[in-house]
Amino acid sequence: MTLTSEQEAIRDLARRLANEEIAPKARQIDETSTFDRALHRRLGELGFLGMTAPAEYGGSDSDTVTWCMVVEEIAKASSAVANGVTLTESMVHYLVAMGTEEQKKKYLPRLASGESLCSFCLTEPNAGSDAASLATTATIDGDDVILNGQKMWISGALVADFFIVVATVDKSQRSKGVRTYIVERGTSGLSFGEKLDLMGIRGFATAPVFFDNCTISKSQQLGGEEGFRAVMHGLDGAGRLGAAAMAVGVAQAAMDVALKYSLEREQFRQPIFDFQSVQFMLADMAIEIEAARLLVHKAAALRDANKAFSFATSLAKTFAGDMCMRNVTNAMQVFGGYCYSKEYPIERLFRDAKIHQIWDGTNQVQRMIIARHLKKEAA
Template identity: 40%
Template sequence: MNTLFKVTNKISANGQAVRHIFSGVKKLQQTQEQVDAAEATNTRLPLTTLSEDEQAMKETVARLAQEQIAPHVREMDNDGKFKSSIIDLLFQNGLMGVQIDTEYGGAGCNFMTTILTVEEISKVDPSLGILVDLQNTLINNVVIQLGNEEQKKKYLPRLAADTVSSFALTEPSSGSDAFSLKTTAKKDGSDYIINGSKMWISNSDLAGIFLVMANANPSAGYKGITCFIVERDTPGFTINRPEKKLGIAASGTCMLTFDNVRVPESNILGEFGKGYKYAIEFLNEGRIGIGAQMIGLAQGCFDATIPYTMERAQFGKPIFSFQSMQHQIAEVATEIEAARLMVYNAARLLERGEPVLKEGAMAKWYAADVAQRACVKCIDWMGGVGFSKDFIQEKFYRDVKIGSIYEGTYNIQLSTIAKQIEREYKN
């Protein structure tokens, strides 16, 4: 075994165990070695095959989630916000900068590592899962891939160490039609003045760094949309109170308002007028992360329910022993595994640099759909107690609905898939 893993397995509050495991991980190294060996013998590895680094991360984050996050989930859900100690725990354990290079203080891991991290945390709390997902699959990746060296040196160490971030695209009048946004950025000397508003912006209650999509050339339509880095304390920038939501209640979702918010031209991320292109590309990666959140949620609800069916007796025997129950349980378990394979496949394709527009949309749509069915079934199997707040199933049930809405609704995913099929058959 790689000397990387000669560390203690004990999870500590200061996060040293996980950080040591993450330290020095080489992206895809062991996975690629396995792939090369498999190709040499004309064989193929299962999608669920993980490198030693990935497996160690999966196991370690699972323990962290169960031991240090799970005891606080109900309290955070009731309070409608995360405990600061839990946010600190994520940063201390390297879970908010999974793919950020070690040069900037991150873990230097691959995309699959992020997917596994989101999945394991979501088994315990999907609210926290989306915090970790958006930070890693969306904001960090945008800065890593589009930022110039000055921007990377300024922002990546903060994103890895102590600063939550947020992606501001959706507006009151632009939901599924994301590019009809009305927020503008007007040139003024070497600065841009941003005016407008954003709505349903996840993580915004805690974020210190925002990636804001604004139209800097309205006459060019969506081709004027540009991505700006905006800091929380910028004058004129207001983060309104979090919305009260059906599910993922601890995850802050706020409206943002921009009243003559002045940002320097150097805060443009990537190229001027390419914001629409970046949003399409990176939101597709983010959809794979949502898929990971959904399979984690489904598995967490399933894992919390099956032991009850083995203990709850009716007519003199456990309800699990009834054939009708076993068939339902087998179907749900199979659907969760199928969704997991789709998510993992999309992640591996992305790592290989292959297009994943269709595969990402499929993974997100199917994982969200499966998770909803799994949660409904789990409450059915629990009976009356599943309808009470004394059991975690009702929280999973409330949390799961968001999967069919954010980062592209069900219909948007289906339209995306259909367009790709159309292109394939026309070519």
């Protein structure tokens, strides 16, 4: 795939930002589990938040391929910071696709600039992969909507300024009863649990979110009756594609530090890189990372061309997530015992890698989607 000069320039800008401004803070963000709002605003200043949003709403009118390259570069430096990029892009997608003109003008410029952060309240204690089994309810009361329920694993919950909440107006209707709403921080009945002490992707204020007779105006509904379909479409796009691009970035970072270490570390009077077993491990990493990157870019290109991209996205997300976990593990093997020391970033990369097989639809669920597509094509 050939990149345009503009795409290369944007990628290089993201790489410089990652190396010069994000990487030096990555360890501190991880160890303190603290969201760096100034760094998030810096991303907005450079146009890396809400990249695919129309320029009239503060976006960059960028293509998805370019956005995926930016996510990869930032993830190489810090998964926590990259998570802010992918989350924002997902929220931008929902607002562009389903929002009223008033909602777009109110929220999109704030997201694109980094002034505000929006969290996505979908996952619940008993509703993960089976998103249609939501227990959070939305009860219509005249011109109001009353929300009741609990959300879990909500990225950015403790720092977000508003929330896109997925709830059901009728549990018996399963997916057909799903609706989405915008809830502002400070709304009565909205509260939060303690910050979760996560293994990886630390520094993004992840916490449970509670709705106890949380009353909002019906005008804060996002989209119409096709709530579940819109949610799934959003997960295919910025959600799963972003996760796949992040996985490529984490794997690339792991290979980079493993290669550097193998050239410096000597055993038996020679760099360990000179041993064929180490060379083959690094070669396999390079092969798989490039393959994953191409899958991501193909899915992104299909989305940009307004062609069906769900199948391609599941392929990319599954392969990239599994590849990331496998190759970061192999990179740790190159480090030997030193991989257990926080002195080297490989320890943090290992903790950040696992989530890519889990979030935005587990890789087992992705394989179900892939298999259904194969059956449909064979019919």
